[in-house]
Amino acid sequence: MMIFPAIDLKDGKCVRLFKGDMAQATIFNDNPAIQAKEFQDLGFKYLHIVDLDGAIAGDSKNKKSVQDIIKNIDIPTQLGGGIRSIDNIEKWLEIGVDRVILGTIALKNPELVKEACQKFPGKIVVGIDAKNGFVAIDGWVKTSEVKAIDLAKTYQDCGVAAIIYTDISRDGTLAGPNLLETQNLAQNISIPVIASGGVSNFMDILSIRDLKKDGVIGAIIGRAFYDKKIKISDLKQFL
Numbered sequence: 001m002m003i004f005p006a007i008d009l010k011d012g013k014c015v016r017l018f019k020g021d022m023a024q025a026t027i028f029n030d031n032p033a034i035q036a037k038e039f040q041d042l043g044f045k046y047l048h049i050v051d052l053d054g055a056i057a058g059d060s061k062n063k064k065s066v067q068d069i070i071k072n073i074d075i076p077t078q079l080g081g082g083i084r085s086i087d088n089i090e091k092w093l094e095i096g097v098d099r100v101i102l103g104t105i106a107l108k109n110p111e112l113v114k115e116a117c118q119k120f121p122g123k124i125v126v127g128i129d130a131k132n133g134f135v136a137i138d139g140w141v142k143t144s145e146v147k148a149i150d151l152a153k154t155y156q157d158c159g160v161a162a163i164i165y166t167d168i169s170r171d172g173t174l175a176g177p178n179l180l181e182t183q184n185l186a187q188n189i190s191i192p193v194i195a196s197g198g199v200s201n202f203m204d205i206l207s208i209r210d211l212k213k214d215g216v217i218g219a220i221i222g223r224a225f226y227d228k229k230i231k232i233s234d235l236k237q238f239l
Helices: 032-042 052-057 063-072 086-095 104-108 110-119 148-154 179-187 202-209 232-238
Strands: 002-010 013-018 021-029 047-051 077-080 099-102 124-131 134-137 142-147 162-167 193-196 216-221
Touching (some): 002 063, 002 193, 013 032, 021 032, 021 052, 032 063, 047 052, 047 063, 063 077, 063 086, 077 124, 099 110, 104 124, 104 134, 134 148, 142 148, 148 162, 162 179, 162 216, 202 216, 202 232
Parallel strands (some): 002 216, 099 124, 124 162, 162 193, 193 216
Antiparallel strands (some): 002 013, 124 134
């Protein structure tokens, strides 16, 4: 199973939000590049990065921080937040991001996502963030009338590398992941799914691993690692 430690960027700093609320941001490191190097040195093989400011603004806002992270590590990275055009996707891939996560634009412009999949094979991930089962966009400040599972089905057989499914009500809460909805999503599509939101302890990681048969291939860990709820020694089998 793939384990992605998360670096969420706000005002150039590494933070975690509570239920996606920008007003409830806890700063964990003033230097995201150092945090990224620490994750690499601990043995993590992948890194998940989100530009929170960019997600709300609709354009990348923490470019320097992302560039510094990429320069400071050798492991593959995936980046989301405010990336909503083919040009932006291409620029980030040229800078050195390994996979680009498309969220808001995946709801607003599916054809652009499908075009990106064709132009950049294996490089496009769709991020589906849900509130009560419905897709949230624009940095989670708006909730659509589209069900997460219906959006996911839109991208069957078009080359999406993976879908990151986040239950916003669990994100940053340490309340445990929404295993039922994650499993349901994975069972209804052929695209690999990465679980996100609410991971609180090592048992949560094992529960997500048990969903491998359903198509869940990985998990994103944020606050649980920063708050030392999960120890690196527990994760050795995955690293």
